[in-house]
Amino acid sequence: MGLLLDACVSSQNLLKPTLENNRFQIALDKFQSSAHYIVRHKSLPFDILVVKNKEQYTALQMRCTHNDVALNFAGKKLVCTAHGSEFDLQGKVLKEPASASLTTYKTSVQDQFLTIYLS
Numbered sequence: 054m055g056l057l058l059d060a061c062v063s064s065q066n067l068l069k070p071t072l073e074n075n076r077f078q079i080a081l082d083k084f085q086s087s088a089h090y091i092v093r094h095k096s097l098p099f100d101i102l103v104v105k106n107k108e109q110y111t112a113l114q115m116r117c118t119h120n121d122v123a124l125n126f127a128g129k130k131l132v133c134t135a136h137g138s139e140f141d142l143q144g145k146v147l148k149e150p151a152s153a154s155l156t157t158y159k160t161s162v163q164d165q166f167l168t169i170y171l172s
C-alpha cells in the first residue's frame with residue numbers, strides 16, 4: 054500500500070522544467086494544488102524535492118548523505134532504502150546512519166514564479 058501511494062504521489066507531482074542559466078522556474082500557482090513537487094532534469098544526478106511550508110519554499114537534493122543513494126519521497130519525510138536513513142522536509146536527519154543534512158538549493162520568489170538556483 055505504501056509503495057502504491059508513493060508511486061502515485063511521484064507521478065502526479067513530477068515536474069520537468071527547462072533549465073536556464075542554471076536555474077529552474079516553477080509557477081507559484083502550481084502550489085495551490087500541492088505543497089510539494091519533484092523536479093527532474095537530465096543534467097541532475099539526483100532529483101530535487103521542492104516543498105512549500107506556509108510562504109517558505111525549500112529545495113532539497115534527493116541524495117542520501119550517508120552514501121550518495123537516491124532518496125524516496127514518503128509524504129512527510131525522505132527515506133533511503135539502502136540503510137534506512139530518514140530526513141525531514143527541511144533536510145534534517147531523522148534517522149541514522151546518515152549524520153549530515155541534505156543539500157539545499159537557494160530559492161527566491163518573484164513575479165509569481167519560484168526560482169531554484171543550482172549554483
Ligand code: FES
Pocket residue numbers: 117118119120121122133134135136137138149150151
Ligand atoms: S546510503 Fe542512505 S542510509 Fe546508507
